[in-house]
Amino acid sequence: MTAHDPQQAARPNTPTTTYLYDNYDTAFVRERVAEFREQVRRRLEGATTEEEFRPFRLMNGLYLQLHAYMLRVAIPYGTLTARQMRSLADIADKWDKGYGHFTTRQNLQFNWPKLVDVPDILEALAEVEMHAIQTSGNCIRNVTADHFSGVAADEYEDPRPTAEFLRQWSSLHSEFSFLPRKFKIAVSGAAQDRAAVKVHDIGLRVVAGPGGEPGYEVYVGGGLGRSPFVGKVVREFLPREDLLAYLEAILRVYNRFGRRDNKYKARIKILVHETGLDQIRAEVEAEFAAMDRTPFAHDAEEFARIAAFFAPPPYETLPAQSEALQSAKRENPAFAAFAEVNVSAHKIDGYAIVTVSLKPTGGIPGDATSAQMRVLADASEKFGFGELRVSHEQNIVLPHVKKDDLFALWRMLDAAGLATANVGLLTDIISCPGLDYCSLATARSIPIAQAISRRFKDEERQREIGRLGIKISGCINACGHHHVGAIGVLGLEKKGQESYQITLGGDPSLSASVGELLGPGVGADQVADVIEHIVDFYLSERQGEERFIDTWRRLGHARFKDVLRREGENGADI
Amino acid sequence: MALISEGKFVEDEWRHLADEEDLPRSGKIVVSQQRLEEALAGLGPEQGLGVRLPNTADPAAIAPYFSRLSLIAIAFPAFTDGRGFSLARLVRRAGFKGELRASGRLVADQALHARQCGFDTIEIPHDIAQRQNEAQWAKALGSYAETYQEGYGTRGSILERRRKAAL
Numbered sequence: 050m051t052a053h054d055p056q057q058a059a060r061p062n063t064p065t066t067t068y069l070y071d072n073y074d075t076a077f078v079r080e081r082v083a084e085f086r087e088q089v090r091r092r093l094e095g096a097t098t099e100e101e102f103r104p105f106r107l108m109n110g111l112y113l114q115l116h117a118y119m120l121r122v123a124i125p126y127g128t129l130t131a132r133q134m135r136s137l138a139d140i141a142d143k144w145d146k147g148y149g150h151f152t153t154r155q156n157l158q159f160n161w162p163k164l165v166d167v168p169d170i171l172e173a174l175a176e177v178e179m180h181a182i183q184t185s186g187n188c189i190r191n192v193t194a195d196h197f198s199g200v201a202a203d204e205y206e207d208p209r210p211t212a213e214f215l216r217q218w219s220s221l222h223s224e225f226s227f228l229p230r231k232f233k234i235a236v237s238g239a240a241q242d243r244a245a246v247k248v249h250d251i252g253l254r255v256v257a258g259p260g261g262e263p264g265y266e267v268y269v270g271g272g273l274g275r276s277p278f279v280g281k282v283v284r285e286f287l288p289r290e291d292l293l294a295y296l297e298a299i300l301r302v303y304n305r306f307g308r309r310d311n312k313y314k315a316r317i318k319i320l321v322h323e324t325g326l327d328q329i330r331a332e333v334e335a336e337f338a339a340m341d342r343t344p345f346a347h348d349a350e351e352f353a354r355i356a357a358f359f360a361p362p363p364y365e366t367l368p369a370q371s372e373a374l375q376s377a378k379r380e381n382p383a384f385a386a387f388a389e390v391n392v393s394a395h396k397i398d399g400y401a402i403v404t405v406s407l408k409p410t411g412g413i414p415g416d417a418t419s420a421q422m423r424v425l426a427d428a429s430e431k432f433g434f435g436e437l438r439v440s441h442e443q444n445i446v447l448p449h450v451k452k453d454d455l456f457a458l459w460r461m462l463d464a465a466g467l468a469t470a471n472v473g474l475l476t477d478i479i480s481c482p483g484l485d486y487c488s489l490a491t492a493r494s495i496p497i498a499q500a501i502s503r504r505f506k507d508e509e510r511q512r513e514i515g516r517l518g519i520k521i522s523g524c525i526n527a528c529g530h531h532h533v534g535a536i537g538v539l540g541l542e543k544k545g546q547e548s549y550q551i552t553l554g555g556d557p558s559l560s561a562s563v564g565e566l567l568g569p570g571v572g573a574d575q576v577a578d579v580i581e582h583i584v585d586f587y588l589s590e591r592q593g594e595e596r597f598i599d600t601w602r603r604l605g606h607a608r609f610k611d612v613l614r615r616e617g618e619n620g621a622d623i
Numbered sequence: 624m625a626l627i628s629e630g631k632f633v634e635d636e637w638r639h640l641a642d643e644e645d646l647p648r649s650g651k652i653v654v655s656q657q658r659l660e661e662a663l664a665g666l667g668p669e670q671g672l673g674v675r676l677p678n679t680a681d682p683a684a685i686a687p688y689f690s691r692l693s694l695i696a697i698a699f700p701a702f703t704d705g706r707g708f709s710l711a712r713l714v715r716r717a718g719f720k721g722e723l724r725a726s727g728r729l730v731a732d733q734a735l736h737a738r739q740c741g742f743d744t745i746e747i748p749h750d751i752a753q754r755q756n757e758a759q760w761a762k763a764l765g766s767y768a769e770t771y772q773e774g775y776g777t778r779g780s781i782l783e784r785r786r787k788a789a790l
Binding site for chain 1: 679702703705708710716730731732735736738740754756762766767768769770773780783785789
C-alpha cells in the first residue's frame, strides 16, 4: 500500500502527506478504547483502587488536575489533518468548554472533561485516527519532531517517518510501560534543531553515515525539570536498521538501573550523570550486542512502508518570487509585518511556511477556541493541502502555502483573531498552565505571560527587539521550558507569596545551554518591569543585528545582573 | 496468595519456603537465592525446585542453575516497579524454559505485559484476587488481538503480520 493508493485517497479531507492507519492500527486504537472503557468501569465499580487505576488513566492521557480531570490528546510529531482538527473542535464543544490548549510537547489538552465521558471522547478520536495513548505516565511518551518537517529549506530528511516508527514500537510496550519515570524522545532531520533534541531523554538527529546512508546521531540524558541537563552523544552514528534494537537496549538499561527511590532523581539524565556517560555507553552497547535481533530483522522494510506515506503533496511549479505577494505587502503594512515575521522559507519555489500565532495580546499562550480550530482547518484545506502542524512553541503551522495565496490567507486569519504577527518575537511566549489549572504548580504562569504580552504589545517595538524567547514555568518541573528561554521565568512559592526567578541565556537549539539565575525572586507584578529593564539594556548594548542571546554571551551575565542591581537601588525590590 | 495462569485462577502446587524453615522431604518448593545450593544438595530426586529472585537479580548468576530449576518467581515489590519485566525478558533470553512467575501486587491490567515479557503465571495477594476476579484477568489478557512488538505468547507482532500480508 502506498500513500497514493486509491483506497486511501478516497477518504474525505485526508491529505496523503502523513501516515494513515491500516487495519492493524485501527484495530489497536479501538481495542485501546475498549480496554480503557473497561478500566473506567472497574474503577467506578471498586474492583480497582484509585492507586491501581492511576498509572492506567495516565497512560491514556487522563490527569486529575486542580479543579477537574484533564485529557491530553497525542498529536504525533505535531502533524494534524484538517479533518482531525475539526474533530478536536467538535470534542471541545461537546465535552469541554469550547476550547483546547496546545502544549509544548505538540499535544492538545482539554481541561474540563468528565471521567465517564472520556471513553466516548477517545472513541471520537479513534474515529479520526487519533488517541491519547502515552501522553502521560512513566512510559515512552508521544514522540515529537521538528514542526517544519518535510518542508524546511535546511532539512536533510523528514524526521516524521522515524517518529511514526517509534510511535508504533513504543505503543503498549510490555517491558517499558512501568519505567522509573517518564521518557521523552524527539527527532530532528535538519541543520537547525527545532525539536530541542538535546533536552530530551533521547534525542535523535537524522544524519548521513560514512557511505551517505541515513542514520542517527543519538543523544541521551538531556532534560529540564529541577535538574536541567544537556543531552550527551551516546552514539555518533547509528545505522537505521538498528534504531529500534538500540533504543530497546537504552530503555532496558534505564528500566533496570534507573533510580526508583526518589522520583526527582528517576529520569535517565540522573542515571547518566551519576553513572557516567562512558559506563552507560558500555552497558548499552553490551546489551545491544547480546540482544536477539530476530524481531528487528525486517525493520528496514517496515520503515520504508511508513516513509512512503510522507510523500510531498502535489506542488505546482511556480516562480520563486511572487508578484502578488510583493504588491500586497506594499499596499498593506499589517500584512507586510505578518509576512515578515510569521512566514518561513519553504524548500519548494513559490511556497512558504506560515506559523499562526496562538499568542494574541493578553491571551493565554497555546489556547484556541473551537471556532478558531475550524478556521485553521478551513484555511489548511483552502491554502495548504489540508495539513497542519503543532509547534512546541504552542503555535499552529500551515506547512505548504503558495506565496500567491498568503494575502488571502492572512485576511481569513485576521478575521478570526489569528493574525498576530509575533512568531519568534518577545510576546511569542511559551508558558505552562501554572496554578490556574495544574496541581503541581507553585505559582501562576498565565497571568505573567499576559502581563508581559500587554506590556510589549506594540508589534513595531517587538520587531525592533528581534528574536527573543521568553519561557515561563509555574514550578520547578519546567513544563514551560524556562531553563532554555533566552529569558526564563520560574514561578515559586515563598512564605505563601508567589515569587518569580528570572534566568538569562537559555538556548534550546544545537548550541544548547541552560539559563543562569539573575538574582533573588521578584513579585508577580514586577516581572514585566524587570524584563523591560533587561530588554532596554540589551537594546542599548547590542551591536548591529546581534540577537539577545548573543549580546548576553558577549557581555557576560554579570553585566546584566548589574543592571538589575542598579534598578533595585531605584526602588524595585529585586 | 492466588495464582493466575492464562487468565484463570489455578491451584498452586508450589510451596514458598521461608528462610528459617527446614527443607521438606516431599513436594515442590520455592527457595530464596541464598538457599539454592543447600536445596539442590538436600532435596529428593522427585521434588521440584524453584527459586524466588528480587527484581535486581543478575540473570548471569542464576543461569548456571536453569537446567535444575522448574520455576523462577520474580518479585514485584510494587506493581508500578517494572524492573521485573526486563528481568523476565533476560531470564528467557538466557534460556530458561521452566515456569516463570510474577509475584507481587500486580493488577489485571498487567496480564498482557506479564505474558509478553515471558511470564507463565502471576501470583497475587488475596485482597487483589477478591476485587479482581477471573473474568477481569481473562478479559484484560484478551484486550488486544495483536500488538506492535514481538513478545512471548503472541501470535506475531503487527509488523510481522503486515510483512507476511505483503508477501
